[in-house]
Amino acid sequence: MAVPEHKRWPPVPPDVDRSAIEVETPELSVTGNSMLYRVKGHPRIVYKSRGELREYGLQKAAGDCAIPVRGRVMLKLASNGVVVCIGFLMDLATPITAPTGPAPLHAAVLPPSRRRDIMHQMIWLVQRLHAKRIVHGDLKLENMLLDNQGQLRLCDFAEGRYVDEDERVWEGSSTWNYESPNRLLRGERMGMDPAPPTIEDDLYGLGLSIWHLYTGKMPHEDMAGDDLGLKERQRKRETVDVTKVDDPEAREVIKGLLRRGGARI
Incomplete structure (x- = not known):
């Protein structure tokens, strides 16, 4: 059985490993349970920490109605090797x-x-x-x-x-x-x-x-x-x-x- 794309390691582009991005602090904004950060070296991209897979999918499906998403941010848990989505990248607006x-x-x-x-x-x-x-x-x-x-x-x-x-x-x-x-x-x-x-x-x-x-x-x-x-x-x-x-x-x-x-x- 094929491994779902969002569970592969290393991540399949445009998804990225969390360790591959560096964020600027303090956060740009805090909304509910999530936080928005600028990404160092990418002035037009922001990282939404704690953004969920379902949210990412809906925002992507919304197409030109939504701020474009640029990929999921993935983390491989050291405790059990499970790959999880911990947020996503999107355009700064x-x-x-x-x-x-x-x-x-x-x-x-x-x-x-x-x-x-x-x-x-x-x-x-x-x-x-x-x-x-x-x-x-x-x-x-x-x-x-x-x-x-x-x-x-x-x-x-x-x-x-x-x-x-x-x-x-x-x-x-x-x-x-x-x-x-x-x-x-x-x-x-x-x-x-x-x-x-x-x-x-x-x-x-x-x-x-x-x-x-x-x-x-x-x-x-x-x-x-x-x-x-x-x-x-x-x-x-x-x-x-x-x-x-x-x-x-x-x-x-x-x-x-x-x-x-x-x-x-």
């Missing part, structure tokens, strides 16, 4: 942020005049991803980056899934303040917390991301640290205050997207 929000390191702060253009790019990006039958599972402004050509792309597919796969194989989490009312209620019916994400949940997250883009505020920031209070708000199908968005077109787009996730608005 630029975070975006609203002018009134806190700017992440190396972020591109968008002037108000570009908001509508970025909004339409966000919508088109998510439509293309869904056409590939992939649910991102964690759509938020922080996971939308500009590549080296200035095009919007997605990252962080750790909570994603294929539309047609068995829901029972999904094991993930959610960003508490981006979870749709429908997803919360579906999870309670299924006995899962959270429920596997759907296209409609992505669209709800897209609506909140556009709201964040225009307001510079995190969704439900008044509920920070109050999980029970937020869940009660979601059960009532309440959501963010869309009147805070000053662009009439964007306001209507956001309303439509939030309704797809079960919000009464």
